[in-house]
Amino acid sequence: MENIRKLLIVDDEELMRIMLSRFFSNHNFEVFVAAGSDGVMELIEEQSIKIVIVDLKLLRESGIDLGKAIMKRFPITIRIAMTGYPSAFELKESREAGYDDYFRKPLNLEMLLQRVENAVSQVERWYSRI
Numbered sequence: 001m002e003n004i005r006k007l008l009i010v011d012d013e014e015l016m017r018i019m020l021s022r023f024f025s026n027h028n029f030e031v032f033v034a035a036g037s038d039g040v041m042e043l044i045e046e047q048s049i050k051i052v053i054v055d056l057k058l059l060r061e062s063g064i065d066l067g068k069a070i071m072k073r074f075p076i077t078i079r080i081a082m083t084g085y086p087s088a089f090e091l092k093e094s095r096e097a098g099y100d101d102y103f104r105k106p107l108n109l110e111m112l113l114q115r116v117e118n119a120v121s122q123v124e125r126w127y128s129r130i
Contacts, residue, residue: 007031067097
């Protein structure tokens with residue numbers, strides 16, 4: 001089976017991308033980053049990425065719209081939302097956009113790591129049946 005410990009982080013804040021990239025790299029993930037939606041679909045497809053973490057408040061676009069686009073094109077990809085501006089409406093909207101989980105900033109990195117590790121196990125289970 002291909003490497004499923006690939007992770008894409010989409011956040012317009014450079015420091016957040018760097019911090020998360022280092023954190024997950026230190027936990028044996030191959031990490032890809034993007035500042036916005038440009039090139040995200042191609043990256044997911046070319047690298048066969050199965051887990052994506054997206055900030056809901058991107059500079060020029062909505063993470064909600066990006067989540068919907070990812071869900072439509074890659075329905076098996078596990079999508080995790082993160083935001084520094086949580087609201088009940090946004091939580092509902094993120095679920096409707098196909099996000100599998102939702103984290104508030106500042107992030108609890110250990111909890112996020114546990115969720116991503118669970119996602120890896122989930123993807124392994126799915127692909128072992130194909």
